[in-house]
Amino acid sequence: MNYLIQFLTVLKENEIEKLKQIQLIGKEKKLLEILIEYKNKNLPKEIILEKLQLSENHFYKACSVLLDKCYQFMFENNVFKILKFLSKRDLYQNLKHEIFQQEKNYSNDLAFNLLAFELLQRGSYKNHEENIIQYFANQILNIVKSNEKEYEKFNYYVEVRRIRSKMFELAALQNSLEAEKYKNRLLELSNQMDKSQHSLAFFHLYHGLYNYHIFFDKQLENSHNLLINALEACKNEKELLDLEDLSITKLKIAENLYYHSNFLESYHLYEEIQEEYPEIFYEDFYHLTKYVQLLLILEKWEKAEEILKNHFLNYLKVLHPTRGTMAAINYTKLFLLQKDFKEANYALQKARFLNDKNFYLPYEFEIRLLESTLYFFTEDTNFFLTTLKKQYKYLKSKGLKLWESNYVNYLRFLEEVYKYKKKNQKFKWKEKFQSIYNTFQESSYKVYGKLLTLCLNKDE
Secondary structure (H helix, E strand, O other), X not given: OOHHHHHHHOXXXXXXXXXXXXXXXXXXXXXXXXXXXXXXXXXXXXXHHHHHOXXXXXXXXXXXXXXXXXXXXXXXXXXXXXXXXXXXXXXXXXXXXXXXXXXXXXXXXXXXXXXXXXXXXXXXXXXXXXXXXXXXXXXXXXXHOOXXXXXXXXXXXXXXXXXXXXXXXXXXXXOHHHHHHHHHHHHHHHHHOOOOOOHHHHHHHHHHHHHHHHHOOOXXXXXXXXXXXXXXXXXXXXXXXXXXXXXXXXXXHHXXXXXXXXXXXXXXHHHHHHXXXXXXXXXXXXXXXXXXXXXXXXXXXXXXXXXXXXXXHXXXXXXXXXXXXXXXXXXXXXXXXXXXXXXXXXXXXXXXXXXXXXXXXXXXXXXXXXXXXXXHHHOOHHHHHHHHHHHHHHHHHOOOOOOOOHHHHHHHHHHHHHHHHHOOOOOOOOHHHHHHHHHOOOHHHHHHHHHHHHHHOOOO
């Protein structure tokens, strides 16, 4: 992997302009100019080698040296800024490589090892490498082992932090039984720990319980309080938490309002956080995605297009395997809601292409729902119904059942509407279908609820 090329692909235009000011000479200068010029065009490596008259080995060595110089220039040689940037831009391989490059200089530095342990868990669970995460957990404990109280504090912390991350993995795998075991372990730990001594662990414990409530527990009444408790718990450990930890907790409160269908209140809180922490907000891809959903729900099309253009489109252009897929999915939703079916189809094909390359099951489910919705409007009866059968078969193969899975229920509702439309009859609101429709008017399902409403009003 060429880490320099990966780094350049995620830079925004203003960052590229800043990087162009770096002082270089000779082939290094020419190399950077060529890579910047062709960063979105997948220029074959052989052409670059020919342009620069470099051997392959010399090319990779030159890229490695140049990457270090770019990091030093862009981040003022601040290792912590470099690692945080790579994490925010979802450059996991770059992040891992840089952590181990720097680890030999910071092996006994508690702050460095805490940051490495944290950042290696912040991205997609698919990148979580247990052996590496455990390595830095051990490093942390080795550094503090001579102090009994510190050792106990960080021993609780590393276990709780891992459980918090595990909740995301188990949510993607829909493994509620395993998640419940981890939730119960968190409750056990909460009874063992002292809030005054183990506030760092409690901060992550409340986040772990919040993740459980959001992903697995339909009784969400207490989830907001868990986030408030997390903010309260960390008051005595702020030196171990950076500003991002605190701002993310506030963002989760806005997300919680979104999950509770308090869409306007959530939107206004996100707006406040944008003003308070703009650099953090616009780098938080996860919450930007939630924010885009709110903009779609509230039909703030212009703002949605602005956010997608400024913070999602580049990932789509460079075919980023995960963020590019989400960008394409969000564009598909936007275009469907605006009835621009040609652009919706183009965006959907991009989503399909990217997810096939780096498969992620939740994205696959969304793509299939959006595909069926698009065909509802654009394809003839036989093709639409044949496609639905394929979708049902696929979802069934993943253990999803009618009346139990919202993914399957969405398709069943769509099929019912389609049948009435073809007969030119008014849709009959049977109890089960009313229940499905109501489910899709709440929480994170609301965007799909708007699509169902669009389908109901197709010929009106």
